[in-house]
Amino acid sequence: MKIQIRNAHTGDLDQLSDYIVWGQGLHVEANPDLFAPVDRDTARSFLLQYLDSKTSYIRVAERQSTIVGFSFVEIYEQRGTLLKSPRRFAYLELIAADPKHQRSGVGSALLADAREIAKSRGIPRIELDVMGYNEGARHFYSSQGFSVLGYRMCSDEPIS
Numbered sequence: 001m002k003i004q005i006r007n008a009h010t011g012d013l014d015q016l017s018d019y020i021v022w023g024q025g026l027h028v029e030a031n032p033d034l035f036a037p038v039d040r041d042t043a044r045s046f047l048l049q050y051l052d053s054k055t056s057y058i059r060v061a062e063r064q065s066t067i068v069g070f071s072f073v074e075i076y077e078q079r080g081t082l083l084k085s086p087r088r089f090a091y092l093e094l095i096a097a098d099p100k101h102q103r104s105g106v107g108s109a110l111l112a113d114a115r116e117i118a119k120s121r122g123i124p125r126i127e128l129d130v131m132g133y134n135e136g137a138r139h140f141y142s143s144q145g146f147s148v149l150g151y152r153m154c155s156d157e158p159i160s
Contacts, residue, residue: 001063003109008051008058008070016058016070017043019096030133047072057117061097061106069097069106073114075121090118092128111144 008016020043027035050056050072061069072093080086092114097106118126127149130137 003068003105004062005059005109005113006062008047008060010048010051012060012067012070013044013047013051014040015067016047016060017041019070019098020046020094022099023094023096027131031131050074057114059110059113059117061110063101063106067098068101068104069095069110071095071110071114073117073126075118075123088121088123090114090121090123090126092126107140108144 017040021040024038028037055075057073059071074091077088095110
């Protein structure tokens with residue numbers, strides 16, 4: 001079954017919000033000190049503010065007219081600093097596949113779409129963040145040609 005990718009519209013937001021609540025729940029469960037739960041209305045409001053943005057793309061993956069996943073890509077243009085060069089990049093804020101459709105090409109199709117968005121804007125790279133405990137995501141992105149750009153580390157003991 002072929003996966004179709006399209007722009008999200010307001011009629012999609014309730015289902016996409018459910019994906020955000022589900023995914024955020026996994027993050028909260030894995031690291032409650034870092035992540036906060038989010039409810040459907042908050043997730044919907046978040047998505048709604050980016051729906052018509054010129055630098056953000058909320059894309060929906062469908063299989064036989066049924067939503068099976070979505071992605072949120074933002075385009076960034078950063079000025080240079082004393083230590084860093086100016087740069088343009090696409091940032092994959094999130095990618096979610098319905099649990100019933102994982103490992104069936106949904107994530108790969110959404111990632112290919114993100115690459116097309118970047119290419120159409122003349123952007124040379126996509127960046128994203130993956131939590132260290134999310135082995136499945138790390139494996140997926142590695143298999144898609146992503147490599148580690150850097151490490152963000154934290155102290156395990158509170159500073160008093």
